Amino acid sequence: MKKINQERRTLLKYTGIFAAVPFINQVLDKSTLLAAGLNHFTTDLVINGEVYTAAHWGALKLTIKEGKIIKSQNAFDNLTPNPLQNFTADLIDGINTNRIKAPMVRKSYLEKKSNHKELRGADEWVEISYEKAIKLVSDEIKRVRKQKGPNGIYGGSYGWKSSGNFHNSRTLLHRFLTMGGGFVGGLGDYSASAAQVIMPHVLGTLEVYEQQTSWPIVLEHSKVVVIWGANPMDTLRIAWTSTDNQGLEYFKKLKESGKKILCIDPIKSNTIEFFEDKAEWISITPNTDTALMLGIMHTMLITQKYDKNFLEEYTEGFEVFEKYLLGKEDNTPKTAKWASQICGIPENKIKELAKLFFENRTMFMAGWNMQRQHHGEQPHWMLVTLSAMIGQIGLPGGGFGFSYHYSNGGSPSTNAPVIGGISIGKVLSKEEEKTLMDGAELAIPVARIADCLLNAGKTIKYNGREITYPDIDLIYWVGGNPFVHHQDTNTLIKAWKKPSSVIVHDIYWTPTAKMADIVFPITTPYERNDLTMSGDYSNLSIYPMKQAIKRLPKSKHDFEVFTDLAKACGFEKQYTENKSEMQWLEEFYNTAYNQAQKTGITLADGNNMPDFKTFWKNNRPITFAPTPEGEEFIRYADFREDPILNPLGTPSGKIEIYSKTIEKMQYEGCPAFPQWIEPIEWKGMKNPPAEFVLVSPHPSLRLHSQLSNTRLREQYAISNREPIWINPQDAKNKGIKNGDIVRAFNKRGQILVGAVISDIVPKGVVRIYEGAWYDPENPKENNTLCKNGNANVLTIDLPSSELANGNIANTAMINIEKYKGTIPKLTAFTPPKGA
CATH class of the missing domain: 2.40.40.20 (Barwin-like endoglucanases)
Structure with a gap:
């Protein structure tokens, strides 16, 4: 097999991080841009015909008749059907669409009643002019900034906003709030929050948002594939940018590969149904994955079927973990029998798994459900430890991957140039910039928003430091729906009634919009122009997102709203940089186009990448080919090849089974090595609160x-x-x-x-x-x-x-x-x- 160039491996590794991480903003490198706005491009709508666009669920071909969408389908042929792609018209004017059709304000808020906050979610609404809405919001932002500074404003916007690089509502909000003087933001995300914080301590990387060992390598070399706590046949229907559908195609190939496939999941998911008799379903008691892993590892240890050399050369702290495994200090050996009593899997099966994994090239494809639980840091840390005991990390088809179920991880990377994106800018006021530099705390863990709103001034521990909750008086939320995705809704409702003002941008009357004070009616992605790329890790294609239909008369793009708010706050020119929608898109495209011109990168069909005018006129996705390096990529191969020359980003440069950094934190809920810690609620507890x-x-x-x-x-x-x-x-x-x-x-x-x-x-x-x-x-x-x-x-x-x-x-x-x-x-x- 061709040896992969070290620089290319590094590029693949970090391209994967920044292409796929939902909470990292992409900063535009303006030195590579062509001058924008020199050409004019038609933005006339297609009244009868076809328009190509994209959503999180893939590239779409829309059929338009008399200015309305009558059909929506995948833009590419011969791919696994994705039912999410066929209902675009419903998002415009379907029976349940419930579009917000004008700027609205809650009646008691508008009348400035003293108890108006208690009526959030239960008040009637009043339509106001767009100009009045802009004044209400800008005046309120100025008031809060004057009274409480940047710590008084929470810039929410956690969610799967539009796929487009320009109409990215979260970045547009953060750009406005940053330029205006700063705001309270969020740390981490809801999807993989526990894993993305523990993995840098264990492996030196985020891991959950990075490229995986390529699928061609898995299909060629893996003998056993374990899909653990993941349901890729459902979750691969979407991607953070826009899915390229390749992940689903590779799972089809896996089904027919003849490999030993195991699915460890409490539920018989659609993925397990998909594999039919080609996979074995192992039903585990929810919240007990770490116990099962411990039982497997104890069996490996006492049968001497584990890789001592790998542990000695590539890991740190196994000797401490080994004592725990054998029960030297707590008098509880983590035997297969012990694990069976917790996880519900027979003792003999656990022993069988230990033998199977060690004696065969095994790839663990783990999902994120098992880390969205109490002590969720433990399962992924434990799975890395199990993989280290097996000793196949860095070998073709061996080890683990935490993104095969997400955004088509493992689909071979291309050498595609990356399109640009709008940045969040910088604070414009020197006085406020100094305040930020002097140490104002401007971020909280996203999942602690309700706790923060209810307990201003409370100090919490977070990843080795302390965070004091700010006193938030204004919430500005765009591109998300916290009254669906945040846990314990009734507590969130109480918390949501604390601030003086809640401002929301939305397309529909979602539960979050109904809990606001002021709402702006926002255009759908099909009522504006944009660009995006597919394959968060592969960068397979660049998709045009052409406007398909007319917008509602009183709806606005997020960019238009923030432009007018920036004007009211005195920094419109800095916010817009005097560029229109199409000028921004040309600039973003030219970031990639200039890269292609300089490096000679061509499309998959061998043709040169078209200039923006041609690309936009052609109205078709353009696709790049996977490189040999992308097809042969093996995660951690360079580390395995030479751990001294290619150390991990951990303090020891090795896989840290025992973390001295975490030991110093002295957290009761997360000790210095992975352990089974009983959750606050689970099936095996002594006095369960429910059935x-x-x-x-x-x-x-x-x-x-x-x-x-x-x-x-x-x-x-x-x-x-x-x-x-x-x-x-x-x-x-x-x-x-x-x-x-x-x-x-x-x-x-x-x-x-x-x-x-x-x-x-x-x-x-x-x-x-x-x-x-x-x-x-x-x-x-x-x-x-x-x-x-x-x-x-x-x-x-x-x-x-x-x-x-x-x-x-x-x-x-x-x-x-x-x-x-x-x-x-x-x-x-x-x-x-x-x-």
């Missing part, structure tokens, strides 16, 4: 809460509610039948769901997908019933540990009963009164 374990994974037919308001809902809703999957024996015991309305509840809240009786869930476990729009029965009452089945009404708002402060949405127990009351009317997709 059933709730599993709330990523939905099959949505992107979190996106697409909830399309006809896709008709394919999964049960009795017009979000479904709950219940084991047949449990359903019988509760007198519940298919299609019944079920009340799911615990001490945190209550929801209505529709019953699906199925053996895909084991006894004592239920599944409710996350992402259903919160729909309160009586928004004026505390802990009111959610009529639409938002799982986060039931989840816990506690941190994973002091290290990462990540969310633990997959640690929760609930009760269920057949609902016997009058079934309330669903209003999740109905605009509020006055709108």
Whole structure:
């Protein structure tokens, strides 16, 4: 096999990081740009014909008739069908679209009533002029800045905003707030928060957002593939930029490869259904993955089937972990029998797995569900430790990967040039810039927002330092839906009523828009022009995102709103740089075009990369070819080849099974080496607070809460509610039948769901997908019933540990009963009164 150039490996490694990390902004290198705006490009709409665009769920070909979208499909032929791609028209004017059609303000907020904050989510709304909305918002921002400084403003915008590089609502918000004097931002994300903080201590990298050993290498060399806590057949329907669909194609090849495939998951997911008899399903008790790994490792240790040489040469601290494994100090050897009693997998099976993994080239493809739980730092750390004991890290087809299920990780990288993007800019005021430099704390862990709002001035521990919560008086949220994705909704509601003002940009009357004070009506991605790239790690294609239809008369682009706010605040010229939408897009494209010109990079078909005018006129994606280096990429091959010349980014330069850095932090919730730590709620606890374990994974037919308001809902809703999957024996015991309305509840809240009786869930476990729009029965009452089945009404708002402060949405127990009351009317997709 061709030896990969070291510089190329490094490029692949770090290109993967910055292409895929949701919370890292891409800074524009203006020295490589051509002058923008020298050419003029038609932006006339296609009235009858085809338009190419893109979304998180892929490149789309839209058929337009008389100015309306009548068909939406994948822009490429012969790919695995992706049902998310066929409902674009519903997002414009579908039956449940509930577009925000004008700037709106809550009545009691507008009237400045003293108790107006208590009416958030329960007030009627008043339409105002766009100019008045701009003045209200700009005046309020100025007031808060004057009274509280940058620490008084929270720039939310956590979420899967538009795919486009220009109409990136989060970056546009942060650019406005940064130039205006700073703001409180977020640390980490909800997706992989625990893993992305622990992995740099263990491996020196984020790991969860990086390129994986390439699929061609896996298909050629791996003998055993373990899909652990992941459901790629659902999650690969989307990507942070725009999916290139390649991941799904590789899993099809894996199915037919004849390899030993294991799926470790509490639920029989769509991925397990996809593999049929080609994979073995091992159903594990939720929240117990670390215990299973320990049982496997103890078996390896006592049978001497582990790689001592790898541990000695490439890892740090195994001797301490070994004592724990053998129970030298706690008198509890982590035997297969011990693990079996916790994880529910037979002792003999655990021993069998230990032998199988060591004696065969094994690739662990791990998901993120198991780190979205209490002590979520432990599972990924433990899996790295297990891989180190096996000793195949850095070998072709061996080791682990934490991104095969996300954004097509493992699809071979191309040498494609990268298009540019708008930056968040810098603080314009010298006085405020000095305040920031003097140490004002301007970021909190994103999953701690409710705790922060409720406890201003509280100090928390985070990854070796302390953070004092700021006193936030204004929330500005764009491109996200926290009243769906944040855990423990009822606590969030209380917290959300603390600030004086909440401003939201949205396309639809989402639960978050309904909880605002002022909303701006925003255009859909199909009502504006943009650009994006596909394949977060591969950079396979550049997609045009041409405007397909006219915008609603009173809707605005986020850029237009922030331009006018910047004008009202005195820095319009700096914000816009005097460039229009198309000038920005030309500049972004030319960043890539100039790279291609300098380096001689061509398209996959051998042709030169077209200039922007030609690209935009052609209205087609352009695709680059994977390089030999990309196809042969082996993660950690350079480290294995020479750990001295190619050390990891850890203090020791090795894989840190024992971290002296974490030891110094002295965190009770995250000790210095990976361990089994009992979660706050789980099936095996002595006095469980409820009867059933709730599993709330990523939905099959949505992107979190996106697409909830399309006809896709008709394919999964049960009795017009979000479904709950219940084991047949449990359903019988509760007198519940298919299609019944079920009340799911615990001490945190209550929801209505529709019953699906199925053996895909084991006894004592239920599944409710996350992402259903919160729909309160009586928004004026505390802990009111959610009529639409938002799982986060039931989840816990506690941190994973002091290290990462990540969310633990997959640690929760609930009760269920057949609902016997009058079934309330669903209003999740109905605009509020006055709108």
